[in-house]
Amino acid sequence: MTNHKKQRVINCITQLPYKIQLDEDNNSWNVTPLTGNSALYSSLDYLQDESKDYEQIVVGWTGEISRKVNNNNINTSTSSTNSNTNDEDIEDPLYLTKDQMTNLTDKLNNEENRKNYNPIWLLRRNQSRWRNYAENVIWPTFHYILNPTGTESIISGDDNSIGNENDWWYDYVRFNEAYAMKVGELYQKGDVIWIHDYYLLLLPQLIRMKFPNDNVTIGYFNHVPWPSYEYFRCLSKRKQILDGVVGANKICFQNEQFSRHFVSSCKRLLDSTAKKSKNSLGIDQYQISAYGGDVLVDSLPIGVNTKLLLQDAFTQDIDSKVLAIKEAYQNKKIIIGRDRLDSVRGVVQKLRAFETFLAMYPEWRDQVVLIQVSSPTLKRNSPETIKLEQQVNELVNSINSEYGSLNFSPVQHYYMRIPKDVYMSLLRVADLCLITSVRDGMNTTALEYITIKSNISNFLCYGNPLILSEFSGSSTLLKDAIVVNPWDSVAVAKSINMALKLNKDEMGSLEAKLWDKVPTTQSWTENFLTSLNASSNLANQKDRKITPALNRPVLLKNYKKAERRLFLFDYDGTLTPIVQDPAAAIPTARLYSILHKLSQDPKNQIWIISGRDQQFLNKWLGSKNTELGLSAEHGCFVKDIRSPDWINLTEKTDMSWQERVSKVMEDFTNKTPGSFIEKKKVALTWHYRRSVPELGEYSAENLKTELIKFADDYGLEVMEGKANIEVRPRFVNKGEIVKRLVWHENGTDQDLLKPIDENITRDKMPDFILCLGDDSTDEDMFRELNVIEDKWHDKFKDQKNEWGHFGFYPVKVASASKQTVAKAHLTDPQQVLDTLGLLVGDVSLFQSAGTVELDARGHVKDSESSLKSKLATEAYAMKRSSSNNVNNKA
Ligand SMILES: O=P(O)(O)OC[C@H]1O[C@H](O[C@H]2O[C@H](CO)[C@@H](O)[C@H](O)[C@H]2O)[C@H](O)[C@@H](O)[C@@H]1O
Numbered sequence: 001m002t003n004h005k006k007q008r009v010i011n012c013i014t015q016l017p018y019k020i021q022l023d024e025d026n027n028s029w030n031v032t033p034l035t036g037n038s039a040l041y042s043s044l045d046y047l048q049d050e051s052k053d054y055e056q057i058v059v060g061w062t063g064e065i066s067r068k069v070n071n072n073n074i075n076t077s078t079s080s081t082n083s084n085t086n087d088e089d090i091e092d093p094l095y096l097t098k099d100q101m102t103n104l105t106d107k108l109n110n111e112e113n114r115k116n117y118n119p120i121w122l123l124r125r126n127q128s129r130w131r132n133y134a135e136n137v138i139w140p141t142f143h144y145i146l147n148p149t150g151t152e153s154i155i156s157g158d159d160n161s162i163g164n165e166n167d168w169w170y171d172y173v174r175f176n177e178a179y180a181m182k183v184g185e186l187y188q189k190g191d192v193i194w195i196h197d198y199y200l201l202l203l204p205q206l207i208r209m210k211f212p213n214d215n216v217t218i219g220y221f222n223h224v225p226w227p228s229y230e231y232f233r234c235l236s237k238r239k240q241i242l243d244g245v246v247g248a249n250k251i252c253f254q255n256e257q258f259s260r261h262f263v264s265s266c267k268r269l270l271d272s273t274a275k276k277s278k279n280s281l282g283i284d285q286y287q288i289s290a291y292g293g294d295v296l297v298d299s300l301p302i303g304v305n306t307k308l309l310l311q312d313a314f315t316q317d318i319d320s321k322v323l324a325i326k327e328a329y330q331n332k333k334i335i336i337g338r339d340r341l342d343s344v345r346g347v348v349q350k351l352r353a354f355e356t357f358l359a360m361y362p363e364w365r366d367q368v369v370l371i372q373v374s375s376p377t378l379k380r381n382s383p384e385t386i387k388l389e390q391q392v393n394e395l396v397n398s399i400n401s402e403y404g405s406l407n408f409s410p411v412q413h414y415y416m417r418i419p420k421d422v423y424m425s426l427l428r429v430a431d432l433c434l435i436t437s438v439r440d441g442m443n444t445t446a447l448e449y450i451t452i453k454s455n456i457s458n459f460l461c462y463g464n465p466l467i468l469s470e471f472s473g474s475s476t477l478l479k480d481a482i483v484v485n486p487w488d489s490v491a492v493a494k495s496i497n498m499a500l501k502l503n504k505d506e507m508g509s510l511e512a513k514l515w516d517k518v519p520t521t522q523s524w525t526e527n528f529l530t531s532l533n534a535s536s537n538l539a540n541q542k543d544r545k546i547t548p549a550l551n552r553p554v555l556l557k558n559y560k561k562a563e564r565r566l567f568l569f570d571y572d573g574t575l576t577p578i579v580q581d582p583a584a585a586i587p588t589a590r591l592y593s594i595l596h597k598l599s600q601d602p603k604n605q606i607w608i609i610s611g612r613d614q615q616f617l618n619k620w621l622g623s624k625n626t627e628l629g630l631s632a633e634h635g636c637f638v639k640d641i642r643s644p645d646w647i648n649l650t651e652k653t654d655m656s657w658q659e660r661v662s663k664v665m666e667d668f669t670n671k672t673p674g675s676f677i678e679k680k681k682v683a684l685t686w687h688y689r690r691s692v693p694e695l696g697e698y699s700a701e702n703l704k705t706e707l708i709k710f711a712d713d714y715g716l717e718v719m720e721g722k723a724n725i726e727v728r729p730r731f732v733n734k735g736e737i738v739k740r741l742v743w744h745e746n747g748t749d750q751d752l753l754k755p756i757d758e759n760i761t762r763d764k765m766p767d768f769i770l771c772l773g774d775d776s777t778d779e780d781m782f783r784e785l786n787v788i789e790d791k792w793h794d795k796f797k798d799q800k801n802e803w804g805h806f807g808f809y810p811v812k813v814a815s816a817s818k819q820t821v822a823k824a825h826l827t828d829p830q831q832v833l834d835t836l837g838l839l840v841g842d843v844s845l846f847q848s849a850g851t852v853e854l855d856a857r858g859h860v861k862d863s864e865s866s867l868k869s870k871l872a873t874e875a876y877a878m879k880r881s882s883s884n885n886v887n888n889k890a
C-alpha cells in the first residue's frame with residue numbers, strides 16, 4: 001500500500017469552537033462546545049475526521065476565558081468583583097501559568113478528540129476588547145448599517161474608557177498579528193493557509209510579510225456579506241483592510257454578488273484591474289491585479305453536513321418530539337422561524353408580515369401558529385439589542401392580543417438558545433419556514449430546512465415550502481424558494497397565504513427544484529481547497545511572483561538599530577501622488593516635515609533620485625533642505641548633500657540626438673491633442689496624460705517604435721513612464737547613481753567624478769538602505785541593490801544583521817500588479833509617508849499592520865507593559881503555588 005502524504009491545512013478561525021472556563025480551585029479547564037457557526041465547524045470536523053487528502057491544524061482565539069471560583073484563596077485582580085466567593089463566572093483579567101496554558105491545549109487535543117487545536121492567548125483585562133473593531137465597525141458596515149462611531153453599542157477598553165474606533169483598530173491589528181505569529185510558528189513549506197472571516201482581514205498580508213521568500217498559499221473566505229462599494233468606502237480603514245486581504249491567493253465569498261462588490265472596491269480603491277471569466281463550477285471569477293500580485297476572487301456558497309443532519313434529525317426521540325408538537329397544535333399549520341436576535345435577521349419584519357397576513361386573511365386566524373425562536377447574541381445587553389427586544393415583545397403581544405384567545409396565541413416566541421433536538425423537531429414539523437433577514441451571508445437554517453424537508457419520514461417531511469428573503473445570501477443559491485422582499489409586509493403576507501395553500505404536488509415540485517442545490521460541507525471544503533491550490537499554482541508561475549507588503553515593524557526595528565542609513569527616494573508617484581499637470585506635483589507640508597525630521601538625524605543620508613530636472617528639484621527640495629542629495633534627469637546631474645554645485649555626468653556626451661528626438665516628438669504632439677513635450681537639459685519627455693486615453697496610448701506605442709529605430713545609433717534609452725515616453729543617454733541611469741552612493745563611506749562627501757571603489761570595508765558602508773520608487777526607471781535602482789546584495793553575500797557573509805540580511809529594503813510603490821525586482825511594496829505615496837512617519841515617530845506602529853511579536857496578553861513583546869504583565873504573571877504563579885502548599889498542608 002502506498003503511503004499517501006496528506007497536505008497540511010492551517011485553518012485560522014476567529015475563535016476555537018468552545019466556551020472555555022478556568023476552574024481555579026481545581027486547577028482544571030471546563031470546555032463546552034459552542035453553538036452557532038455550524039457550517040464552519042462541520043467543515044473543521046470533516047477535515048479532521050474524514051478528509052483523505054488533508055491534515056488539519058486549527059488556529060483560533062480562546063474567546064473570553066471565564067473563571068469559576070469557589071473560594072477566595074487567590075485574588076490577583078485589581079477589580080472588586082474578584083473578591084466574590086461564589087461559584088460563578090468572573091470576567092476579570094486573567095493571569096495564567098505556562099502549565100495552565102499547556103493543560104488547556106492538551107485538553108483540546110486529547111486523544112479522544114485527536115484535534116490539532118492551537119489556541120491564541122489574548123488575556124488582557126476586558127477580553128472582549130478584541131471584538132470591538134470587527135463587531136462594531138466591520139460587521140455593521142458589511143450588513144449595510146452605518147454607525148460611524150459604534151459607541152452606542154459597546155463600552156470597552158482596558159481602562160473602562162468608552163471605546164473609540166482608533167483604539168479598536170489597534171486591537172484589531174494586534175488580534176491579526178497574534179494569529180500571524182502563531183501561523184509563523186506552525187507553518188511548514190507546502191502548507192496551505194485558510195483564513196476565515198472578517199475578524200482576520202489583515203492576516204493574509206501579515207502572513208505574506210512573515211514569509212517574504214516563500215510563495216505561501218493563502219485562501220480567505222468571507223462568511224458574511226461583502227457590501228457594495230458605496231458602503232465599503234465609508235470605512236475609514238478601507239484601504240488597510242483591502243491591502244490586508246489581497247495578500248491571499250484566493251478570496252472567496254458566499255455568492256457572486258458579494259464577489260462583484262469586492263472587485264468593485266478593489267478597482268476603485270486599489271486601482272486594480274479585473275479579468276472576468278467562469279470557474280470550473282460555472283461561477284463568475286475575477287483575476288484581479290492588486291498590489292504586487294494577481295488574486296483570484298470568486299464565490300462558493302457554504303454547505304451543511306447533510307448526511308449528519310439527516311442522521312440527527314430522524315431518530316425515535318425526535319419522532320416523539322415531532323408528534324408532541326403536532327398534538328399541541330392540532331389542526332393548525334405551523335410556521336417556524338429561527339434567527340439570531342440582531343437587527344439584520346428581520347425578526348421585526350417577520351412579525352409585521354405575519355400580523356399583516358392575519359389581518360388580510362381572516363380565514364387563517366386560529367388556524368396558523370408562528371413558532372419563532374430568537375437566539376440571543378453576544379451583545380445581548382447593548383442598547384440596540386435591548387431596544388430590539390422591546391420592539392419584538394411589543395409586536396408579539398400586540399399580535400397575540402389582537403388575534404389570539406385565552407387558549408391560543410398565534411405567535412409563540414422563544415428568546416433563547418434551543419437544543420439541537422428541539423431545533424430538528426421544529427424543522428421537521430414545520431408546514432412553512434419563514435426567513436425574512438434584511439441582510440445575511442448564508443442562512444444555514446434555510447439549507448438545513450431544505451435538507452430535512454427533502455427526506456421522507458413517518459411524518460411526511462417531504463416538500464414543505466420555504467419563504468426566503470431576497471436579501472439573504474442564500475437567495476441566489478435557492479432561487480426556487482418563494483423569494484420575498486421582507487420590507488414589503490403585504491407581499492410577504494400574500495406569499496404566506498400562497499405557500500400554505502399549495503397542494504402536495506405543488507409543494508413537491510417546488511421542493512424538488514431546491515434540495516439538490518444545497519451544498520454539502522464536504523463539497524464546499526474540497527472545492528475551496530482544490531481551487532486554492534490551483535490558484536496558487538498559477539501565482540507560482542514565474543511571471544506572477546507575488547510581492548509582499550513592506551513589513552513596517554521590522555523596518556522600524558532595523559532602522560533603530562542601524563548606524564549608517566541611506567535613503568534613496570524617487571520623487572513623482574513615490575513622494576507625491578501622480579497628478580495631471582507635472583508642475584502641480586509639489587511637496588506637501590507633511591512631506592517637508594518628514595524629510596526635515598529624517599535629515600536631522602546625523603545617521604541618515606537622504607537622496608532624491610528623480611527624472612525631474614535640476615531646476616524643479618532645486619526649487620522644491622534643495623532650496624528647502626540642504627541636507628538632501630539630489631539626482632536629476634534619471635542620473636544625468638547630481639548634487640551632493642549640503643553642496644550647492646551640480647555635477648553634469650553627461651557633459652562629454654554628444655547631444656545631437658536631442659534635435660532628432662524633438663522632431664519626432666513634435667510630430668506626435670501635433671497628432672495627439674493634449675500631449676506636450678517637457679524639455680529638460682538632457683532628457684526629453686513626451687507626456688500624454690491629458691490626451692484622450694486610447695489615442696494617447698496608441699500614439700505612445702507608435703512614438704516608441706519610431707524612437708527605437710534610431711536609439712541604438714545614439715546610445716539612447718527610450719523609456720515608458722507613467723503616461724509619458726522619455727529619452728535619455730543609456731549610460732546614465734538611476735542604478736548607476738545608487739551604485740555610487742552605496743559603495744561609499746556613508747556620511748562623507750562624494751567625489752562624483754572619481755571611479756567607484758568596491759574595496760571599501762563593510763563598516764563604512766550603509767547598514768540600512770530604504771529605496772523607494774514607483775516607475776520602470778526605478779527598477780534600475782532595485783536591480784543595482786540586488787546586485788550589490790549578491791556581492792555582499794560573497795564578500796561579507798558573516799556580517800549580516802539579526803534578520804539575516806544587510807538591511808536592504810528595495811520597495812516598489814505600486815498601485816497595480818506590477819512585476820518588479822523589488823523585495824516588497826507599498827501601495828501609494830500616502831503609505832510611503834505613513835511609513836516614513838513611522839520612522840520619525842509621527843505615526844503609530846499600529847496604524848498599519850506588520851509582523852509585531854506579541855506576548856500572551858497582547859502586549860508588544862519586551863515593551864514596558866509586557867514586562868509589567870510578566871511580573872504580574874509571575875506573582876500570580878507564586879501565589880498559586882503558595883496557596884496550593886497551604887491547602888496541601890491543611
Ligand atoms: O523619477 P520621477 O521622480 O518619478 O519622475 C518621473 C517623471 O515624473 C513627472 O511626470 C510624471 O508625473 C507627473 C506629475 O504627477 C504626471 O503629470 C506625468 O503624467 C508623469 O509622467 C515629470 O514630469 C517627468 O519629468 C519625470 O521624468
Ligand SMILES: [Mg+2]
Nearest residue numbers: 570572573775
Ligand atoms: Mg516616480
